[in-house]
Amino acid sequence: MTPPFEWNALKAEGLYRIPDEWRRGALAVFFSAPRAIIPRPLAPCEDEWIEEVLLGMRIRMRPQHDGNFHDPSLLSLVPGDILSSVSRREPRRRLADVWTSGNRIFACQGRYILRQIVHAVAVGQSPCETVAASLHRPLQKQEAQLIARSAHMILRVARLERKEHALCEEDQEHARVARTSRA
Secondary structure, three states, X not given: OOXXXXXXXXXXXXXXXXXXXXXXXXXXXXXXXXXXXOOOOOOXXXXXXXXXXXXXXXXXXXXXXXXXXXOOOOEEOXXXXXXXXXXXXXXXXXXOOEEXXXXXXXXXXXXXXXXXXHHHHHOOOOHHHHHHHHXXXXXXXXXXXXXXXXXXXXXXHHHHHHHHHHHHHHHHHHHHHHHHHHO
């Protein structure tokens, strides 16, 4: 079964209608050849990430230890926000501060604040009250506006990924039924 993040990566590359069994392969025989002159790139080490869950969407954020207020807005890094590769050697991976289970990546200056927002929304609390409590001070008007906008944006992404996940499961169920009926 293809996970949702791979479906999104395939769609971001313009590949639709991929059969459920696309991962199956044929036997291949390889022979040793002389060494390549160019060294193989190393897969970068994974940094530590903090994870939250919102409406079933996993959101990973690079930690930010600065407890001050910085703009928590999600900033686009790639067209459509979906990284079109799932390779560990993909250089654009290093740009991501926020990563969703649907393979969406974003930059974010205020990851500490964004984490407070995501957690508050996930447990049904006020994001503004949660952020103000974590900062130990009242919010300025502009900060409250940025928090509200960021909460709206992350909820929109979570709802979109929930819908995509349901469609992916539905497509895979149709493919299983079609295979079973052919047998």
